Amino acid sequence: MDAVAQSVVHRWLAEALALMVEHEAELGRLDAAAGDGDHGATMVRGLRAASAALTGATGSSGQLLQQAGAAFADAGGASGALVGALLATAGQQLGDGPCDLPTVTAALRAGADQVARLGKAQPGDKTLLDALYPFLRALAAPPPTQSLTVAWKAALPAAEQGAAATSSLVARRGRAAKLGARSLGHPDPGAVSITYLLRALLATEL
Numbered sequence: 001m002d003a004v005a006q007s008v009v010h011r012w013l014a015e016a017l018a019l020m021v022e023h024e025a026e027l028g029r030l031d032a033a034a035g036d037g038d039h040g041a042t043m044v045r046g047l048r049a050a051s052a053a054l055t056g057a058t059g060s061s062g063q064l065l066q067q068a069g070a071a072f073a074d075a076g077g078a079s080g081a082l083v084g085a086l087l088a089t090a091g092q093q094l095g096d097g098p099c100d101l102p103t104v105t106a107a108l109r110a111g112a113d114q115v116a117r118l119g120k121a122q123p124g125d126k127t128l129l130d131a132l133y134p135f136l137r138a139l140a141a142p143p144p145t146q147s148l149t150v151a152w153k154a155a156l157p158a159a160e161q162g163a164a165a166t167s168s169l170v171a172r173r174g175r176a177a178k179l180g181a182r183s184l185g186h187p188d189p190g191a192v193s194i195t196y197l198l199r200a201l202l203a204t205e206l
């Protein structure tokens with residue numbers, strides 16, 4: 001068991017929840033443009049459920065992420081199921097592995113690919129993948145010996161630019177797809193919220 005890495009997952013969840021509460025209303029407004037306006041609430045509820053599930057929990061970072069993902073998915077919502085699957089799959093891939101750049105990148109990629117499968121979504125469909133795949137590409141650019149924190153910080157603008165660029169896309173997946181063109185001119189709330197989940201890791205000083 002890796003006690004230091006374990007506490008990283010707890011610290012990440014706490015920071016992610018704080019950041020999501022801060023942006024809950026903004027995410028709700030974005031979702032209301034072409035959806036039911038519940039995205040901020042769904043993310044906060046999922047993170048609260050994940051935090052509750054991990055209270056007092058021990059295990060490897062991978063095991064804790066799997067637990068967090070399962071609790072997030074159980075908390076409900078279509079996007080909750082996808083983000084939960086992202087975390088759970090990343091945790092499964094991470095397993096007992098080290099929290100270094102190549103291992104964490106591979107884990108996050110496995111999670112992203114699982115979201116693509118479950119959501120039947122591709123890049124360009126105006127989903128969280130439009131922030132996550134650019135982030136993964138940026139994360140793969142530095143040498144594998146680079147510190148995870150340095151690489152993560154350097155890759156974050158790629159996620160934020162990817163999320164912002166979804167403003168010019170029309171939603172083709174999820175509930176927003178029904179209202180199609182109404183999503184134009186607004187970034188995808190899921191792409192924006194994933195940047196907060198990614199940014200939260202920097203605050204853990206892993």
Ligand SMILES: [Mg+2]
Pocket residue numbers: 031035036037038039175
């Ligand atoms: Mg919604």
